[in-house]
Amino acid sequence: MKQGCLAGRVRGLRPSESRRLERLLHQRHPQIDGLSCGCLERLAELCRDLGTPLHLVIDGRGLSRLLWVGPLDRSGQLLERLPGSRRTEAQDWRMVSCLSAGAGADLSPRGGEGLVAHDLHPDHWLRFTATAAAGGGWRAALYTPDWSAGGGWQLHAEGQLLDLCDSGAWAAARGEPPAGAGRPPAGGTQPERVLLLTMASEDGTASARALAELEGLVRSAGGLPVGVVSQRQRQIHAQTLWGMGKLREAGLEARRLQASLVVTDRELTPVQCRNLERAVDRPVSDRSELILDIFAQRAGSAAGRLQVELAQLRYRLPRLQGRGQALSRQGGGIGTRGPGETQLERDRRVISRRIGRLQQQVRQLGEHRGRLRRQRQTCWRVALVGYTNAGKSSLLNALCATDPDRRIAARDRLFETLDPTTRRLPAASADGVSILVTDTVGFIRDLPPDLIEAFRSTLEEALAADLLLLVVNLADPAWSDQLRAVHEVLDQLGSTVPRRVVANQIDRCPAPALDEAAALTPPPLFVSATCGDGLKRLRRHLEEHAAAPTVRR
Numbered sequence: 001m002k003q004g005c006l007a008g009r010v011r012g013l014r015p016s017e018s019r020r021l022e023r024l025l026h027q028r029h030p031q032i033d034g035l036s037c038g039c040l041e042r043l044a045e046l047c048r049d050l051g052t053p054l055h056l057v058i059d060g061r062g063l064s065r066l067l068w069v070g071p072l073d074r075s076g077q078l079l080e081r082l083p084g085s086r087r088t089e090a091q092d093w094r095m096v097s098c099l100s101a102g103a104g105a106d107l108s109p110r111g112g113e114g115l116v117a118h119d120l121h122p123d124h125w126l127r128f129t130a131t132a133a134a135g136g137g138w139r140a141a142l143y144t145p146d147w148s149a150g151g152g153w154q155l156h157a158e159g160q161l162l163d164l165c166d167s168g169a170w171a172a173a174r175g176e177p178p179a180g181a182g183r184p185p186a187g188g189t190q191p192e193r194v195l196l197l198t199m200a201s202e203d204g205t206a207s208a209r210a211l212a213e214l215e216g217l218v219r220s221a222g223g224l225p226v227g228v229v230s231q232r233q234r235q236i237h238a239q240t241l242w243g244m245g246k247l248r249e250a251g252l253e254a255r256r257l258q259a260s261l262v263v264t265d266r267e268l269t270p271v272q273c274r275n276l277e278r279a280v281d282r283p284v285s286d287r288s289e290l291i292l293d294i295f296a297q298r299a300g301s302a303a304g305r306l307q308v309e310l311a312q313l314r315y316r317l318p319r320l321q322g323r324g325q326a327l328s329r330q331g332g333g334i335g336t337r338g339p340g341e342t343q344l345e346r347d348r349r350v351i352s353r354r355i356g357r358l359q360q361q362v363r364q365l366g367e368h369r370g371r372l373r374r375q376r377q378t379c380w381r382v383a384l385v386g387y388t389n390a391g392k393s394s395l396l397n398a399l400c401a402t403d404p405d406r407r408i409a410a411r412d413r414l415f416e417t418l419d420p421t422t423r424r425l426p427a428a429s430a431d432g433v434s435i436l437v438t439d440t441v442g443f444i445r446d447l448p449p450d451l452i453e454a455f456r457s458t459l460e461e462a463l464a465a466d467l468l469l470l471v472v473n474l475a476d477p478a479w480s481d482q483l484r485a486v487h488e489v490l491d492q493l494g495s496t497v498p499r500r501v502v503a504n505q506i507d508r509c510p511a512p513a514l515d516e517a518a519a520l521t522p523p524p525l526f527v528s529a530t531c532g533d534g535l536k537r538l539r540r541h542l543e544e545h546a547a548a549p550t551v552r553r
Helices: 015-025 037-050 075-081 113-120 167-173 204-220 244-256 270-280 287-298 302-319 343-375 392-400 449-454 456-463 479-492 511-518 535-547
Strands: 005-008 054-058 064-069 094-099 124-129 139-145 153-160 192-200 223-232 261-264 380-386 421-424 435-439 467-473 499-504
Touching (some): 005 015, 005 075, 015 064, 037 094, 037 124, 064 075, 075 113, 094 113, 113 244, 192 244, 244 270, 261 287, 270 302, 287 449, 302 343, 302 449, 343 456, 380 392, 380 535, 392 499, 435 535, 467 479, 479 499, 479 511, 499 511
Parallel strands (some): 005 064, 094 124, 192 223, 192 261, 380 435, 380 467
Antiparallel strands (some): 054 064, 054 094, 124 139, 139 153, 421 435
């Protein structure tokens, strides 16, 4: 196995410079504590000649594992270059950084380099200047990881490089690591740890509800929210939305909490997403991508998987990245010859073709659903619509599922139901008209446009109904805002179907919520899908409307 790796900005180096760097990689250092001062002097000489910082990673046996040329900007590149399969789990990593002449007098980690160093999980980090002081010697500083300190690094000792290379200084710095500074948890079935990055509004109650909803989305996607970094919404930064200081704080918090993903509560443009990922040095997902991931997990039917794939491809197409992003041209005339087609362009073409095929299949799916609806013209159709996790599936089971085998899954999590399910109401109207009740996909505020477009054929089940029952969960303090969001989505879809509010979970809601709901016009139908309260009145209401002579067939 190769002892060490030379990486970073190595393109353009002279062969002699590359050989000098390679020889540094084969220098041995003391085991556990201390460093070879002669090796660091040669490192400083090379740093002055190249005019760029150099970073050396040393393991517990004193072997140099990685020599990085250039600034520390992306931790993923460094981790990929570390030899061995258990890079981040090795013990007793030591890190040495030789700073170029323009680094200034301050040796403390700056910007994102402190975040990148945390991903390598070194026990010690020695930083020193490449230029010797007037009286000789190099200024150096020894840091240890400490989340309570600014930037996540605690200054342990500062002085001359010769003094800090001694094993005694390193042994004094060795001790119990601070809380949260350990290695990442071992892999397995543990959920992905997620840091939430939010923008708080002036209304504290609304911000708390939005944060609770975002946490629910993360849990529904299979993640574990471990922390929140929030910023007041004052001046919006067009390139990143959040300020750079807050983003550095988020990057440090993600490492302290060992979060592997950052999720934002705002929709991000492709440029903003790339800027955020560079700032926090972690994968970043916005709210739309999170919802799409939940839908991908919930899609059980072929139609559902088809629509989810279409929505995901539409979302990802403008966010493709790759090498050679400049457009290239092909042809046989002047101005058309070039390097040929880049991989990025090929990926875009493949995705565009796939989107075209999926759109055709979705249109065929819409036509198929249209034929099914025409076959049901003799029936009176009711669609249960509402905010996600409002209790629509539980209400459908309570109304129509007399047979336990006909019950659909109803769990307390967001977007549990994705594919529409239709059941016949056991009781018929006075005219003998059958009543069909359909459970539709749940809505949410700011529903991604790509998702609405992809699921239009499914949402048409609600648009083609004779009556819409808007189910709200009165036990949720934000039920009025959720009802408003459902009306906005239906208006956006152009729905003209009559609507009636059904206030669910009256057995769990506070008394003020009942009074507030009773003030709606027309007054809602109060029910409890779990206890059965109000279900007889709801059935009678549906039968009366189905028997009305003005019913739409």
